[in-house]
Every structure is written in structure tokens, then in C-alpha cells.
Amino acid sequence: MPPFPSRISPRFLTVVLCFIALNLPADRVSASPAAPIYQKPDQPYALIFGTVWGPDNHPLYGVKVKVRRVDQKKVHWELFSDHNGEFALRVRPGPADYLVSADLKNYKSLTGKELHQDGEVKVHVDNDERQDLSLHLKR
Numbered sequence: 001m002p003p004f005p006s007r008i009s010p011r012f013l014t015v016v017l018c019f020i021a022l023n024l025p026a027d028r029v030s031a032s033p034a035a036p037i038y039q040k041p042d043q044p045y046a047l048i049f050g051t052v053w054g055p056d057n058h059p060l061y062g063v064k065v066k067v068r069r070v071d072q073k074k075v076h077w078e079l080f081s082d083h084n085g086e087f088a089l090r091v092r093p094g095p096a097d098y099l100v101s102a103d104l105k106n107y108k109s110l111t112g113k114e115l116h117q118d119g120e121v122k123v124h125v126d127n128d129e130r131q132d133l134s135l136h137l138k139r
Helices: 010-023
Strands: 046-053 064-069 077-080 086-091 096-103 121-125 130-136
Touching (some): 046 064, 046 096, 077 086, 096 130, 121 130
Parallel strands (some): 046 130
Antiparallel strands (some): 046 086, 064 077, 096 121
């Protein structure tokens, strides 16, 4: 009988780990928690879609956008604008009002000048629909 190897082969370890990963149920492999029911692909949802515009009417990248329901004090969602200045958020379908604002506390503009927003933008959702909005920032 050959002696037990004192070292495990990297190939053997890779094969064992792949075998374990492939045989686990799908819900145990995922690192993210289960999505809320209104974010599952087969369920209806409303979409809040917006664009962040700078003072020179160009879309702004990397601006933190905060969204909360009108009846709540705390911000519930935080997301960032993409390279086209756009952001999108799925919310529950049904009548509700949301407030959307740009958080410019740590935002650095290319010109180095400080930007601000006049106020929060109110969005009303009635059902499973898309609501478009624009956040216009000023110097």
C-alpha cells in the first residue's frame, strides 16, 4: 500500500471543489440574499427611471441618488448614476409617492465647482408602470 501523500495536489483540490460547487443547490451557491418578491423577474413592478444632468446640460456619472417613500423619514434606496447619467429602481406596484434626490456631499465635479440641487423630486406611481424624471443640478 502506498504511503498517504503529505501534500494535496492543486489539481485534485480544484476537482474536488468544482464537484462540491456543482452539486450544491442553487440557493446555497448564491452570495446575495434572496430578492424581494417585487424584484423577481416574473412578478410585476413599477420602475423609477431618471437622469442626472449637470449645470451645462450634460449627463453626470457617479452621482449618488437617494430614494425614499414620502411617508418615511429614512432613505430606503441609494444608487449611482451610470456613464449616461441614468439610474433605475424597481419598486412595488401600486399607488405610492417617492422622493428622489442627489447626494452631492462627496461628489467631485470635473470643473471643481460645488454643485447643488434645489430640492427633492416627487414621483407618483399608480401601478406597474415606468415613471421618468430628471435631476437638474446647479452651481
